[in-house]
Amino acid sequence: MDSVSRSLRMIPNVNECLHSFIESGDLDDVPLSRLKYCTRIYLEKTRQEILRGDHISSSDRTSIIDGLKAFVRRYHRPRLERVVNGTGVIVHTNLGRSLLPSSSTDALLLAGQNYTNLEFDLETGKRGSRYAHVEDLLCELTGAEAALVVNNNAAAVLLALETLAKNKEVVVSRGQLIEIGGSFRIPDIMKRSGALLVETGTTNRTRIEDYRGAVTNETALLLRVHCSNYRIIGFTSEVSGPELVQLGKSLAVPVMEDLGSGCFIDLSRFGLAKEPTVQETVASGMGIVTFSGDKLLGGPQAGLILGKRIYIEQIKKNPLNRAVRIDKFTLAALESILRLYLDETLAVREIPTLAMIASPEQSVRERAKACQQRLAAKMKDLCSVDVVQVDSRVGGGAMPEQNIPSWAVALRPAVMTIHQLEKSLRRSSVPVIGRVENDLFLLDMRTVRDDELALIVEGLLGTLVVAAGGEQKTYPGEK
Missing domain, CATH: 3.40.640.10 (Type I PLP-dependent aspartate aminotransferase-like (Major domain))
Incomplete structure (x- = not known):
């Protein structure tokens, strides 16, 4: 029997997966109809990936069910999510415009x-x-x-x-x-x-x-x-x-x-x-x-x-x-x-839009330094953390030529690339959205509230610790 056939035989059926969920109780808050729907989608994706030659070595029942649980959790999350806007664009059309x-x-x-x-x-x-x-x-x-x-x-x-x-x-x-x-x-x-x-x-x-x-x-x-x-x-x-x-x-x-x-x-x-x-x-x-x-x-x-x-x-x-x-x-x-x-x-x-526009540059700088201090205390050798001067924008099509002087936390990770960091933060439990400039990941503090600093620390720490411990595991069916 070749490796593809062996991997295909490892794929559990829908009932096996549902029984595993019931035993563990991990997904008791997800309706049964959605569990069945997600399971069918995930198992079919896994089957197609194995046929293409992907993930053959990791295609055992345990890894498939673990991957399925993670998939269900992501799929069952509300589609409209809260994000932290670290782009410096105040009226950001893609992030919902005015608060x-x-x-x-x-x-x-x-x-x-x-x-x-x-x-x-x-x-x-x-x-x-x-x-x-x-x-x-x-x-x-x-x-x-x-x-x-x-x-x-x-x-x-x-x-x-x-x-x-x-x-x-x-x-x-x-x-x-x-x-x-x-x-x-x-x-x-x-x-x-x-x-x-x-x-x-x-x-x-x-x-x-x-x-x-x-x-x-x-x-x-x-x-x-x-x-x-x-x-x-x-x-x-x-x-x-x-x-x-x-x-x-x-x-x-x-x-x-x-x-x-x-x-x-x-x-x-x-x-x-x-x-x-x-x-x-x-x-x-x-x-x-x-x-x-x-x-x-x-x-x-x-x-x-x-x-x-x-x-x-x-x-x-x-x-x-x-x-x-x-x-x-x-x-x-x-x-x-x-x-x-x-x-x-x-x-x-x-009004948040006006408050962000009117916020004095010094206040933004103080928030950036507070964020830097929180991160530096936890990041150690995982990432360099600096405070740099940047320009914010009003956004939403308003005043395209106008820059607003601002300050950002500048990150250069030691355990992953800048673009891997940007992608991982987008996929955090509370996504953190920033911008990449000059090989730095920037979080402009003009559009970040004081109560969001803890979310940034949590998202960064989770991302970098996983990266430092090795490549994050990718399960069959997960792309």
């Missing part, structure tokens, strides 16, 4: 565990509007005449265009026909809305005369788009929002601006470049302003539409609005965020 303050998570809990007055007017006892819970707040904070919230900014742009410009022309500068993450492209959104794109100006220079010359009797909107995650530099010019509003008034054509990230607070006081706030954009006379809820605002995923009442009321009545409306959880979280903005000092302190 919510405790007041928002309290509001989510209340909305989830109790009935609410989502669409019930407590004064009249009749059906109410879900948008009323945040519309007055948005108008108070921004000076807008009316407001509407949908499920994200792409939906906000689509809904506004479909309502106000379907089968009509919308004039946009060629320099603002952007594409951002997830293949969100302005020309595609306009096409889907039914609006007819009219390009004006050039990629790097667009003047007020270009807009004026592009307007016809079929023009429904002048559209201005924030360039989000890219910049054109050098020989450039663009028309400002207030200038475009004045032109729109003279031609009786409304102006819409997609602010992208959108911010209620002037961040230039924290060393970043000056960006128009939502309040300033509304005050310029824009007919419609759209922006995201989960970027610089620091709230949940949402698309906010503000502006003149005449346009917002039309958008509200669009049947498409129901398809992109927000639920009670978004409303609860968003209202709690907006209430914090009633006191700007409180907002900067309590």
Whole structure:
């Protein structure tokens, strides 16, 4: 009998595996249906690997069942997991964008565990509007005449265009026909809305005369788009929002601006470049302003539409609005965020996105040194641990040219490669995500909270101790 045949004979059947689980009690918290499902998957993977010539020497019943137990544990973990963000990117799209303050998570809990007055007017006892819970707040904070919230900014742009410009022309500068993450492209959104794109100006220079010359009797909107995650530099010019509003008034054509990230607070006081706030954009006379809820605002995923009442009321009545409306959880979280903005000092302190942007460089350095001290005391010869100066980013497509001075813990492992370390930390019980630069693994402390330092130490220690003791065992069926 050859080695492949012997290894195949070592594979237990499903019932043997289940009996082993019952005897050990290791997986009593996993439903039987899932145990059966995982066992079939794992045993078939093991069989295929043996046929390919992999893991033949380790293919005995004990190793297979041990590997199966580990596989079930990983498979049964929730898919959406907490991670530690050591990348230094504050609004990290891949890691969930903005974190919510405790007041928002309290509001989510209340909305989830109790009935609410989502669409019930407590004064009249009749059906109410879900948008009323945040519309007055948005108008108070921004000076807008009316407001509407949908499920994200792409939906906000689509809904506004479909309502106000379907089968009509919308004039946009060629320099603002952007594409951002997830293949969100302005020309595609306009096409889907039914609006007819009219390009004006050039990629790097667009003047007020270009807009004026592009307007016809079929023009429904002048559209201005924030360039989000890219910049054109050098020989450039663009028309400002207030200038475009004045032109729109003279031609009786409304102006819409997609602010992208959108911010209620002037961040230039924290060393970043000056960006128009939502309040300033509304005050310029824009007919419609759209922006995201989960970027610089620091709230949940949402698309906010503000502006003149005449346009917002039309958008509200669009049947498409129901398809992109927000639920009670978004409303609860968003209202709690907006209430914090009633006191700007409180907002900067309590909203994590703003707090991370505003955190003094010295505070970040102290956290990095505290992390270094904890690690150095335990790492010994496993890894070098230093504190280095780095740059953080806002992220989420906001301020792509802006660096925020920061400090990171720099790791150079002695028992594994940098890329092995990065991969192992991603697979920790609480994944730790950092970045690799100049043959160092960096954990930027601007995006790491004090209560996460222990998780970093635990993840690193577990990873490096296993590596120091030899290569981590790989079971059949495990890739």
